Amino acid sequence: MGEIIVVTSGKGGVGKTTTTANIGSGLATLGKKVVLIDMDIGLRNLDIILGLERHIVYDLVQVVEGRCRMKQALVKDKRLDNLFLLAAPQTRDKDAISPEQMQKLCSSLVDDFDYILIDCPAGIEQGFRNAIVAANKAIVVATPEVNSVRDADRVVGLLESEDFEEIRLVLNRVRPDMVRRKEMLDMEAVTSVLSIDVLGIVPDDEHIIAAGNVGEPAISDPSSPAGMAYANIASRILDINVPMLEIVERHPTFGEKLRNLFRKGR
Amino acid sequence: MKKNNSVIFKGGKSGIIVLLDERASFKDITTALREKTRSASGFFSGAQTSLVFKGKQLTEDEIVTLLEIIDEETNLSFTFVEDLTGPAVTEIAPPPLPDPSFEPKPADDTYFHKHSLRNGQAIIQNGSVVVLGDVNSGAEIIATGNVLVFGALRGMVHAGSGGNEKAFICAMTLQPTQVLRIANEKVIFPGEGFGDNKIDPGFAFLKDGDIHVRFVADI
Numbered sequence: 001m002g003e004i005i006v007v008t009s010g011k012g013g014v015g016k017t018t019t020t021a022n023i024g025s026g027l028a029t030l031g032k033k034v035v036l037i038d039m040d041i042g043l044r045n046l047d048i049i050l051g052l053e054r055h056i057v058y059d060l061v062q063v064v065e066g067r068c069r070m071k072q073a074l075v076k077d078k079r080l081d082n083l084f085l086l087a088a089p090q091t092r093d094k095d096a097i098s099p100e101q102m103q104k105l106c107s108s109l110v111d112d113f114d115y116i117l118i119d120c121p122a123g124i125e126q127g128f129r130n131a132i133v134a135a136n137k138a139i140v141v142a143t144p145e146v147n148s149v150r151d152a153d154r155v156v157g158l159l160e161s162e163d164f165e166e167i168r169l170v171l172n173r174v175r176p177d178m179v180r181r182k183e184m185l186d187m188e189a190v191t192s193v194l195s196i197d198v199l200g201i202v203p204d205d206e207h208i209i210a211a212g213n214v215g216e217p218a219i220s221d222p223s224s225p226a227g228m229a230y231a232n233i234a235s236r237i238l239d240i241n242v243p244m245l246e247i248v249e250r251h252p253t254f255g256e257k258l259r260n261l262f263r264k265g266r
Numbered sequence: 267m268k269k270n271n272s273v274i275f276k277g278g279k280s281g282i283i284v285l286l287d288e289r290a291s292f293k294d295i296t297t298a299l300r301e302k303t304r305s306a307s308g309f310f311s312g313a314q315t316s317l318v319f320k321g322k323q324l325t326e327d328e329i330v331t332l333l334e335i336i337d338e339e340t341n342l343s344f345t346f347v348e349d350l351t352g353p354a355v356t357e358i359a360p361p362p363l364p365d366p367s368f369e370p371k372p373a374d375d376t377y378f379h380k381h382s383l384r385n386g387q388a389i390i391q392n393g394s395v396v397v398l399g400d401v402n403s404g405a406e407i408i409a410t411g412n413v414l415v416f417g418a419l420r421g422m423v424h425a426g427s428g429g430n431e432k433a434f435i436c437a438m439t440l441q442p443t444q445v446l447r448i449a450n451e452k453v454i455f456p457g458e459g460f461g462d463n464k465i466d467p468g469f470a471f472l473k474d475g476d477i478h479v480r481f482v483a484d485i
Contacts, residue, residue, distance in 0.1 A: 150404055160384075193400075193420070
């Protein structure tokens, strides 16, 4: 029986969808059968990050309404044979599905997959309620900003009141230079407020934006530091002990400095 | 003749206490006992009671002698005789009187919250509140009594919300990023958004219309 994990944050734009896509790809790479459910109904995004936009015919609401079969709606990933996507409708809203229907939808998948990752919409209203109802584990994504941590704290409180078995933190978009200048919260400041286990730390990385635009999750790019962090997170979900990636400022090497000087001179 | 005070009778809770002067000779005591029992025979009007000798170390024979005197002079019947040896307990320091201004509240007026209070969670209590955990920014506690936090206090707290100016706020780490209120006053804790300005442990109280915040050790 598979695990159902919701990826949530409260605040929007902190990287829930990116995290879902990358962790899902990571778990699939490690040999697990994974389905990603985009619960951001009306603001469908996960398919774009995965590069599956043009492959989507049916969505999860059509499955719930019995207008198509589950098999028809599950879209297989371009690269990984054991990664699937269940897309959100583009033209409906969050009330298009009820918590009971979501519960039923997930239990119909739980026997066929090792992991069901649910991409939760921002906010704490109906869309959030629908996304968390079937899950008993949660990954809370936060960036090292006071407002993001504040919203994450709200979400953790709501998850705790729903008796979640496991709530773990992914701290996203960490910039060591800003942490050093005390312009950004450090890990300790975040965990002292949230007091939940840390699943991983993901550095701020330009590769993420580029990868999202071409529909190739950064985890498939070995030169991406964020992709490496997501690969470690996927391993940790499988209880493989991977040390925390030390996020260090990258100082240019002597050769790079020379090259930069040369470029400036031109 | 000097009045013989070597024997004093006292009515105790569990019977009659016979206080004997430690310095008096046994002869004086027997004389005094005979006089006292005779003159105070009304005091011993036939009740069944217990008898306690206090104040002077007595041998068993002496006790028997004294009991015989009492038996001759009164029609008292004893159920129990006790000899408390050692010097007379002349004066016991009375227990300190309770401070009349202190009004203990029934225990159920204090609410114990055994978790952290997160953003969006609130406690409204008619009485005091004790939190065994943190109170994060965005959490609210409104109490007519005191508020104690065994953790970091970062959120909004209003103590003495009914106007109680004696209410206080106490936290292991006082690190509020939001307003603190006591009775009808408020204090805006200095510091920037990161909330790195903190007092641990800290204590906030109202004095002369202003909220003061101190290290607990400085109070």
